[in-house]
Amino acid sequence: MSVQKQILLIGAGIGGLSVAIHLALQGHAVHIVERQPQVGGKLNHIALDGFSFDTGPSLVTMPYVLRELFATAGRSIEEYLDLQSLDITCRYFYRDGALLNAWRDHDKLAQEFARFNPEDGAAFWRFLKHARTIFDASANPFLYHSRGGPLDLFQTFLRYIQQGGGDVSTQLRKSTLPERLGAIATALSSESLDQHIRTFFTDEHIRQLFARYATYNGSSPYQLGAVYSIIPYVELADGGWYPRGGMYTIAQALERLACELGVCIETNQNVRRILVEHGRARGVVLADGRVLRSDLVVANSDVVTTYRELLSPAVRKRRLVRRLEHLEPSSSGFVMMLGTNKQYPALAHHNIFFSDDYPAEFEDLFVRKLPQRNPTIYINATTRSDPGQAPDGHENLFILVNTPALTEQSNWQRDALPYRDHLLDRLASYQQIDLRDIRAHIVAETLLTPLDFQRNYGANAGSIYGLSSNARMAPFTRPGNRAPDIAGLYFVGGSTHPGGGVPLVMLSGKIVAGLIAEDYA
Known part of the structure; x- marks a missing residue:
């Protein structure tokens, strides 16, 4: 085991809590300072007039990542969480009146696809098998280990070709050599996700899904x-x-x-500056002037x-800051949390109301960088699975629309209420459900805008997932977990490798703990 270190952690988001647990298990003394009143980062919670709303992620995928973390600590996840699988992962509403249920059961899902196009039912099985091989090929270099360079990627892919996958258990048979070669070809290709999906599926409803x-x-x-x-593979599998x-x-x-393992967590503590001495991170200075050394x-x-x-400015490398600022932020989001005194049984737990012009929607997001005129709308109604999240006979509706990251033209103080009304009008126009x-x-309502994500969580340009992955070299240009210019400074969470989303930020915590063990063995 490495020599015990005093480690200061800025932020108690899911990535921060994950790395704190791993570091405590290594024997280090871990102290977290969090500027919000409660832990969780963007995965947070609001209680409003008897309604309960999650304000961030709304779905658990890759649950084995959670289970592994608790098992590493010698605990059973069942002592802490009651995870339930959803029979319908998501219900899709289309502008032309079509409705599609994404069943957890693969046979039922294939039948649902076949209802739209007979060939697409069989295509689902081909996609699932092919995507599994891509996952097996790319999980090691892109998810489970610290970011490497092209040579590291080549060596990982070579081992995969020779040995096949083995990190993730699946119910599908082991891939053949031609399948593994095809997976690597896809991983390295210049093909977009949309183009790749079109090689499997014919029906436009399924392609949009x-x-x-x-x-x-x-x-x-x-x-x-x-x-x-x-x-899609990790969710559908x-x-x-x-x-x-x-x-x-x-x-x-x-x-x-984390607390059971001795981690100290202080909330309502805002960090003003990271203390750097002789090129090495040595603690933080808090907004109240207190210095915490580590x-x-x-x-x-x-x-x-x-x-x-x-x-x-004395330690900040301007060239590095400029490079980081040139990386494209991910999309942000506009959120409505509505408590209603009426229930809408046509809603599933998760629901997507698709726009009828997907290319235009993403042009608004990443080219025009303006709130979408014709957006896809997500509704999370947790009362379907958990009635206690709202008063009897009521509904808690978490409604999310992807929006561009903040620009100089953004003005959500002016645009929030008109956009809220626009979205409610859009929802009222779907014929499959009467909204x-x-x-x-x-009877209860609150809003979150990209400005709130920036103010509350320090998110660059209000982005939800840190950086977008639109660039083909995104896996290599995404910031790594070690600071390249300051010794003893590490990064964890959605803005660093391997990316955003609950399972990935948890994996980033494991990666950072591994790097610290490697650096200070």
């Missing part, structure tokens, strides 16, 4: 690489999961485990914001 997974890391399906077909009591119970469970610093804050605001009366039944 798969293309939307680009939004899981704040990107566009028309720019995101085909390798990211692993995103094992389905979607929900922790009873809401997603915030995940943050509470990680906080409880051997190492791990930042669960946005990497761009950290370099721009938490490092003094025309929703305004009359709202």
Whole structure:
């Protein structure tokens, strides 16, 4: 075991809690300072007039990442969380009146696809098998280990060709050599996710369903690489999961485990500056002037914001800051949390109301950088699985629309209420469900805009997922978990490798703990 270090952690988001647990298990003394009143970062919670709302991630995928973390600590996840699988992962509403249920059961899902196009039912099985091989090929270099260079990628792919996958158990048979070669060809191709999906599926409803997974890391399906077909794979292969009591119970469970392991967590503590002495991170200076010294610093804050605001000009490398600022932020989001005194049984737990012009939607997001005129709308109604999240006979509706990251032209103080009304009008126009009366039944309401994500969490340009993955070299240009210019400074969370989303930021915590063990063995 490495020599015990005093480690200061900035931020108690899911990545920060994950790395704190791993470091405590290594024997280090870990102290977290969090500027919000409660832990969780963007995975947070609001209680409003008897309604309970999760304010960030709403779906658990790759649940084995959570289970592994608790098992590493010698605990059973069942002692902390009640994870439930969803029979319908998501219900899709289309502008032409079509409705599609994404069943957890693969046979039922294939039949659902076949209802739209007979050939697409069989195509589902081909996609699942092919995407599994891509996942097996890319999981090691892109998810489970610290970011390497092209040579590291080549060596990893060579081992995969020779040995096949083995990191993730699946119910599918082991891949053949031609299948593994095909997976690597896809991973390295210039093909976009949308183009790749079109090689499998014919029906436009199903193509749109798969293309939307680009939004899981704040990107566009028309720019995101085909390798990211692993995103729909990880959801469809094992389905979607929900922790009873809401997603915030995940943050509470990680906080409880961290405290049991001796991690010190201080909330309502804003960091003014990272203390750097002789090129090495040595602690932080808080907004109240208090100095907390440490051997190492791990930042669960946005990497761009950290370099721009938490490092003094004397130690900040201008060239590095400029490079970071040139990386494209991920999309942000506009959120409505509505408590209604009426229930809408046509809604599933997760629901997508698709626009009828997907290319125009992503042009608004990443080219025009304006709120979409014709957006896809997501509604999370957790009362379907967890009635206690709202008063009897009521509904808690978390409504999210992807929006561009903040620009100089953004003015959400002016645009929030008109955009809210625009979205409610759009929802009222879908023929599969009658939402025309929703305004009359709202009894509790609050909004979140990209400006709130920037203010509350220090998110660069209000981005939800840190950086987009639209560029083909995104896996190599995404900031690594070690600071390249300051010894003893590490990064964890969605703005660093391996990316955004609950399982990936948890994996980033494991990666950072491994790097610290390697650096200070």
